[in-house]
Structure formats: C-alpha cells, structure tokens
Amino acid sequence: MAVTGKPRRWWTTPNGRIVRLALVLAALAVVLFAVVPFLLTASRSGSSGREQEMADVRSSVITLVAAVGGVLTLLSAVQSYALSQVASLSGRFQDAAKMMAESDAMARLGGIEAMAQLADEWPAERQRCIDMLCAHVRHAVADDAEGPKPVDHHEDTRRRVLDLIRASVADKARPSWQGHHFDLRGTCLHTFDLSHLKVSSVTFDFRGSTFVHSKDGEKQVDLTGSTLLDVELRFDEVTFERGAKLAFDDVHLRASTVRFAEATLENADASFAGATLEGGSVSFEGAKIGDGSVTFRGATIGGDLTFANTTLDRYRGEGLIDFDDTSIRTVVSFDGAEVTRAVTFRGADLRGADGQPGGLSVHTQQPPSPRFDLAGAQVEGAILICAVPDKPIEFDLSAAVGDPVLRTPTADGARSGGNR
Numbered sequence: 575m576a577v578t579g580k581p582r583r584w585w586t587t588p589n590g591r592i593v594r595l596a597l598v599l600a601a602l603a604v605v606l607f608a609v610v611p612f613l614l615t616a617s618r619s620g621s622s623g624r625e626q627e628m629a630d631v632r633s634s635v636i637t638l639v640a641a642v643g644g645v646l647t648l649l650s651a652v653q654s655y656a657l658s659q660v661a662s663l664s665g666r667f668q669d670a671a672k673m674m675a676e677s678d679a680m681a682r683l684g685g686i687e688a689m690a691q692l693a694d695e696w697p698a699e700r701q702r703c704i705d706m707l708c709a710h711v712r713h714a715v716a717d718d719a720e721g722p723k724p725v726d727h728h729e730d731t732r733r734r735v736l737d738l739i740r741a742s743v744a745d746k747a748r749p750s751w752q753g754h755h756f757d758l759r760g761t762c763l764h765t766f767d768l769s770h771l772k773v774s775s776v777t778f779d780f781r782g783s784t785f786v787h788s789k790d791g792e793k794q795v796d797l798t799g800s801t802l803l804d805v806e807l808r809f810d811e812v813t814f815e816r817g818a819k820l821a822f823d824d825v826h827l828r829a830s831t832v833r834f835a836e837a838t839l840e841n842a843d844a845s846f847a848g849a850t851l852e853g854g855s856v857s858f859e860g861a862k863i864g865d866g867s868v869t870f871r872g873a874t875i876g877g878d879l880t881f882a883n884t885t886l887d888r889y890r891g892e893g894l895i896d897f898d899d900t901s902i903r904t905v906v907s908f909d910g911a912e913v914t915r916a917v918t919f920r921g922a923d924l925r926g927a928d929g930q931p932g933g934l935s936v937h938t939q940q941p942p943s944p945r946f947d948l949a950g951a952q953v954e955g956a957i958l959i960c961a962v963p964d965k966p967i968e969f970d971l972s973a974a975v976g977d978p979v980l981r982t983p984t985a986d987g988a989r990s991g992g993n994r
Contacts, residue, residue, distance in 0.1 A: 663695070667689075667702075669685075670685045670688035670706075672685070679728070682710075683731055689706055690707065693751065700751065700754065701754050704755075705757065707735050708757045709757075710731065711735050711763075712758065736765075743768070743771070743776050745774060754777075755776070756777065758780050758783060759779055759782050761780075763783060763784070763785050765785075765793060765794055766778075766795050767793070767796045768797050768800050768802075769797055772801040773800065773801070774804055775804045778805075778807050781808050781812070783809075783813075785814045785818055792819070793821045794819055794842075795821065795822075797821065797822050798822070798825070799824045800825050801828070802825065802827050802830040804828070804830060806830065807832045808831075809832070814839045814840065815842075820839075820842065820845065823845050824847070824848040827852065828852045828853060831856075832855070832856045832857070833856075834857065835858075835861065837858070837862075838861070839861065839864060840864045840865070842864075842866045843866045843869075844868045844869070847871045847872055849874070850874045852877060854877045855879070856880075857880050858881045861885070862885045865887075867895070867896060868894075869896040870896065870900050872900065875900060880909075881907065882911065883910040884908070885912045886915050887915070894918070895915060895916065895917040898918055899920070900922045900923070901922070902919075902924045902956075903926050903930060904930070905931075905932065906932075906933070908934065908936045909936070909937040911936070917946050917947065918946075920948070920949045924948075924952060925955055925976070926955070926956070931956055932957075933959065934959070934969075937960075945970045949970065949972070949973040949974070950974070951975065953975065953978040955976070955978070957978070958978045958980050958981065
C-alpha cells in the first residue's frame with residue numbers, strides 16, 4: 575500500500591509563492607500611490623486642488639522609490655564587486671603559493687614577490703600572506719643526510735623574503751606590515767638585519783633556530799642604530815655558532831623585549847654598546863655563553879636586564895662581560911648564574927634615576943671568580959645584593975665612589991644589611 579504524504583497547500587507551491595509576492599507588491603502599490611497621498615492631502619479642501627496635490631505626492635513617491643531602488647542596486651553592485659575581489663585575491667594567493675613551492679629558483683622568486691604584493695594589497699589576510707613567506711624561510715632548510723648540519727637549499731629566495739620583511743616593517747613603509755607576527759622558529763639563518771630602522775608593534779620569533787657564521791665581517795643579528803617600540807625579539811633556545819656577531823649597538827629599545835633564554839652562544843660576541851633600554855627587558859636567563867664577549871659599554875639600562883641562571887664560562891680565558899661606563903637605573907640580576915670570567919662595571923653609574931636606585935643582585939650557590947669589578951663606579955645609594963648561603967660574595971669596591979647599600983638574603987628571604 576503506497577504511503578502518501580500530507581498534501582501541500584497551494585500557497586506553498588512555487589506558483590503560490592509568486593502569487594503571494596504579486597499580492598504583496600500590489601498591496602504596497604495601493605498603500606504608496608493611494609493611501610499615502612490620500613492621508614497626506616486629507617486637510618486639503620476642494621476636489622480639484624486635492625487631486626493636483628495627490629498627483630504631486632505620487633510623483634514624489636515615485637522619485638523616492640526610484641532613489642531607494644538605485645541605492646539598493648548600488649549596494650548590490652558593491653557587494654558583488656567585493657565578492658569578486660575576494661575571489662580574485664584568493665586565486666592570486668593560491669597561484670603565488672604554488673610558485674613558491676616550485677623547484678626552479680626564478681619561479682620561487684616570482685611567487686615570493688607575488689605573495690609580498692598580495693600582503694600589501696590585502697590587509698584582511700596580510701597575516702596569512704606573512705605566514706606563507708615565513709613558512710618558506712623555515713622550510714627552505716632541510717637536514718643533510720650526509721652531515722649533522724642543516725643545508726640551505728634556497729638561500730637566494732630565503733634572503734629575498736628577509737629583505738622584503740625588513741623593507742615592510744619600517745615605519746616609513748607604505749603599506750606597512752607592522753602589528754604582525756613573524757614566525758621564524760626552527761630555521762637556519764646566516765643573518766637578520768633591522769639596522770638603522772624604526773620599527774613598532776611586531777614580534778619576531780626565532781625560537782629553536784640556528785644562526786650560522788659563514789664569512790668574516792658578517793653580522794648574524796644586526797640592529798645597529800635601530801629604534802624598537804613595542805617589539806618582541808625571541809631568540810630562546812637559539813644556537814649561535816662559533817664566531818657569530820650580534821650587534822645591538824646604539825639600539826633604542828622602548829617597551830620592547832629581547833630574549834636569549836636558554837640560548838647557546840659559542841665564541842659569539844653580543845654588543846649592546848651605547849644602547850638605551852627604556853622599559854621592557856633584555857634577558858639572557860639560562861643562556862650558555864662560551865668564549866667571546868657580552869658588552870653593554872656606555873649603555874643606559876632603564877628596564878629589566880637579567881643574567882639569572884646563566885652559565886658564563888671562560889673556556890680559553892678570552893671571555894668578557896663588560897658594563898664599563900654604563901648608566902644602570904635598575905637592579906641587574908645575576909641570581910643563580912655560574913660566573914667564571916671577568917664581569918666589569920668600571921666607571922659605571924649605579925646611582926639610578928628618578929628616585930629609583932640602580933644595583934646588582936648576585937645571589938648564587940657558589941661565589942663568582944673573579945669578583946665583580948666596580949673600580950671607579952658611582953655606587954652612592956646603589957643596591958648590591960650579594961649573598962651565598964653562609965658566605966657573602968664580596969664585590970671589588972676598592973676604587974668605587976660613594977657608599978652602596980649592601981644587602982644579603984636572610985633565611986626567610988628578607989633583605990638585610992647596610993652601607994659598607
């Protein structure tokens with residue numbers, strides 16, 4: 575026995591919907607061209623004058639309906655254009671991504687240029703385009719089956735991506751890629767250069783990467799003379815190979831963060847000479863620093879600076895940690911650090927500024943050797959937290975100027991002590 579469904583009512587059929595739409599439009603026409611004119615001219619006396627006024631109202635209604643129809647048509651055209659633009663940009667994105675994956679170097683370069691151009695033209699998906707460019711840098715390096723070191727198969731295109739990033743994050747770039755995140759984790763790089771630029775509100779993430787020193791005079795990280803505002807540079811767990819150069823000379827860090835947490839610097843030289851740290855932080859926490867040097871000579875430190883739990887080894891006696899002639903307006907931490915090399919603050923000014931004293935904190939399990947050298951340093955009112963369990967660390971204050979406040983942690987964690 576056949577089962578039949580409930581019969582459809584005629585007004586739910588396609589023809590019924592057309593009839594309903596026609597009835598609605600007819601009712602609307604009656605309202606606009608009969609009821610509205612009648613109501614608007616109800617106070618008019620005289621049949622001939624009222625008829626003329628109703629005709630004028632109908633003309634106005636027709637004009638209004640035409641205007642509304644024109645606006646709706648324009649909005650529809652704009653929406654259609656926007657959808658077609660999105661479709662076009664999406665197509666260009668796919669084409670550029672395919673070119674970037676080509677084996678031919680010229681095709682890859684063409685894809686990179688196309689993706690960068692798309693990032694400029696497509697603000698809504700700019701981060702997506704940037705992610706593709708960064709992914710190319712990360713994936714351009716593959717493991718060499720015949721050796722332990724990574725091999726750079728696409729150095730030309732990788733360098734081009736980095737050049738485009740440099741040009742596009744500068745304050746003067748129009749359009750600008752500021753306000754975005756650059757994920758360069760786990761890659762192998764020869765150099766990263768933002769020297770002499772003003773950059774704001776970006777994050778560069780190099781965590782787990784390797785910086786290779788390939789030729790003399792090349793700087794693996796170069797921010798010389800740059801101004802960074804609300805910028806985050808993450809070099810956590812990065813390996814800087816022997817001979818690497820990190821140049822932050824005369825950099826101005828404003829509310830910015832530079833992290834070298836758990837990084838490895840083998841015979842690498844990191845220079846912050848003449849740098850200004852205004853808020854924000856620089857952290858070498860947990861880093862392993864071999865031969866070479868870390869210098870803040872002539873810098874102004876007004877933000878957090880820490881070498882906590884850092885290993886400062888002196889493998890061949892060549893290493894140097896240098897704060898000579900530095901203005902220190904906060905407490906620099908060496909808490910938990912293993913210090914076996916010279917740490918000098920000769921001629922430094924640890925008196926602080928704006929009522930906030932500067933100072934050093936060296937709370938370690940083993941006393942550093944040699945001692946921290948403050949010869950000629952201005953230490954009046956500076957806070958020196960210097961303690962090892964049951965054996966206070968002695969700073970070399972023989973030629974320092976002024977009386978610092980010496981403090982040692984007590985068993986309950988409170989600070990105690992007084993002037994020297």
